[in-house]
Amino acid sequence: MMTTTQTARDVIGLDNAHVLQTYRRAPVVFERGNGCRLYDATGRAYLDFISGIGVSSLGHAHPRLSAAIAAQAATLLHTSNLYYHPLQSEVASRLTALSGLPRTFFCNSGTEAVEACLKFARRYWHAQGSPRSEIVALERGFHGRTMGSLSVTWDDHYRAPFGPLLEGVTFVSQNDPDALRRAVSSRTAAVIAEPLQGEGGVRPLEQAMAEAITDACEATGALFIADEVQCGLGRTGVPFHSATLGLRPDLMALGKALGGGVPVGAALFSDRVAASAAFGDHGSTYGGNLLACRAAMVFLDELTSGLLEHVASTGPLIRAALERVAARHPMITGIRGAGVIWGVELDRPAAPVVEAALDRGLLINRTADTVIRMLPPYIVDSADVDQMAVMFDAALGAVTAEEK
Ligand SMILES: Cc1ncc(COP(=O)(O)O)c(C=O)c1O
Known part of the structure; x- marks a missing residue:
């Protein structure tokens, strides 16, 4: 002690x-x-x-991050999402360059990024005129503490005191590609997985499991949500760990490293998912404010320059x-x-x-x-x-x- x-x-x-x-x-x-x-x-x-x-x-x-945050604080911190500011689209375009996913929703934490992914997975199916709400998640997976994220988080210790959670979530073993293929059906809105599980014990997804996810999503139309909150944004030595496994996410949750300590979360979307979004569908008072985006820009600058x-x-x-x-x-x-x-x-x-x-x-x-x-x-x-x-x-x- x-x-x-x-x-x-x-x-x-x-x-x-x-x-x-x-x-x-x-x-x-x-x-x-x-x-x-x-x-x-x-x-x-x-x-x-x-x-x-x-x-x-x-x-x-970090000298550049500290100076940038101080300068931003002395210029303008926050305007809400009622108006434009110059930094949000800049960060979004850099995230697109890294991930290949063309659109970003900004929020303030990893769990909010996962919430946005879950909501827009449903939104996509709603727009298709054939609503789906079921989610397939992995054992040992961790996705956050808010109600939606908690519903796809596996450990009962986090879940039990807060039920009932979202219905229609099925957990399959992280190492059982056949079980994954069986669990994903034409009722599945999305499969969610961390390409490398963090809280679950630092366990990279096996290649066979990644292939099962891709196959099952292709066969049923289910979307794939990559939770890269912990393992993404360069932490494994590549921009996103899902790419290492050949996974092609429709939605991606980011947080943690992006702000270097300033709370920033981001959900990234493919064109087909983004096409279902309409004005008013989702929002965040603070999401992507100038301070958060300034910090994210410094992080992304550093990441991509060595x-x-x-x-x-x-x-x-x-x-x-x-x-x-x-x-x-x-x-x-x-x-x-x-x-x-x-x-x-x-x-x-x-x-x-x-x-x-x-x-x-x-x-x-x-x-x-x-x-x-x-x-x-x-x-x-x-x-x-x-x-x-x-x-x-x-x-x-x-x-x-x-x-x-
Ligand atoms: C993979 C993953 N997703 C989501 C979260 C939730 O992030 P936050 O604590 O910023 O809400 C975490 C946090 O540890 C995480 O590791």
Whole structure:
């Protein structure tokens, strides 16, 4: 357990008294950041290998992002979607260039992007004059916490207290292409999947499963929604992980890395889906405001001027570092990932390792009980990777020693 300063204790006490207690937070209060480092109230540095759950893509206090946000704040922050501003269409056109999907709806989070995809999947079928509402989703999939996204999220722990959820959602095993083919029918509005599951334990979709999705959608007309909120926008070293698998989404949900820390979500649509949209169909007061779009433009500028290649070349360094650590710790039973998204499967619960890492100044997190997840900023370098390996090795060693 961490020791906390008086200031930190005050912050935690006030949080416990006044903030709705839905987060089991680690007892650390961060006050500032720089690159891949965060600093707590005592000035202690932490190596950030979780980046706000895949959000701080450019690291902390990125000079261009900070300057652009400050300049935008001093010029114009928000106008609503009652009027045009020059940045929204600019970001949308860059997303089109990266994804091949011609139209964007802007919102403020990943779950809102998924909601927009679910709504416009239904909207498409409504426009065809043969409404469909059923959705096929995957076991271990995570798509967000609002009612629609929650309805296609698998883990009962998130769902059970909030029912009834949307009807007509079928979950199939992530590794069962035949079950997927059987589940998709002429009543299916859409199939939704993360091309690489994040919360579910950093599990890339297998090629055979991707092919089953494509076949089933072609055979029945069902749309395919790629949830690239966590694995997309360059995190795996390519613009979108769905393309690696040969998937051709009709709709795509984006968030997290896009704003580098400023809340931005985006739903992307193919021409045929976009053609069904009419004025008034959907909206968001804040969606795509100037601040959000300025941040997204900086992120997309960086991504397309060398950062994507940097992520692609950093992935193998992280894998090699994790393999070196795994060779010393038999509790590691698997390593999965690409670019700057990695999962380390343990033969036991991962929470004690996360805590031991925090004690040593390394931020990682646990997902799917037995998986250590690492989502460093895209700018992570080889020295950071080496330092992570030393700290991770020490944390695993401490947990092993405690057991003896
Ligand atoms: C794949 C995926 N979809 C959707 C979401 C929801 O995003 P947000 O928390 O921004 O609403 C997440 C968040 O972890 C995610 O990983």
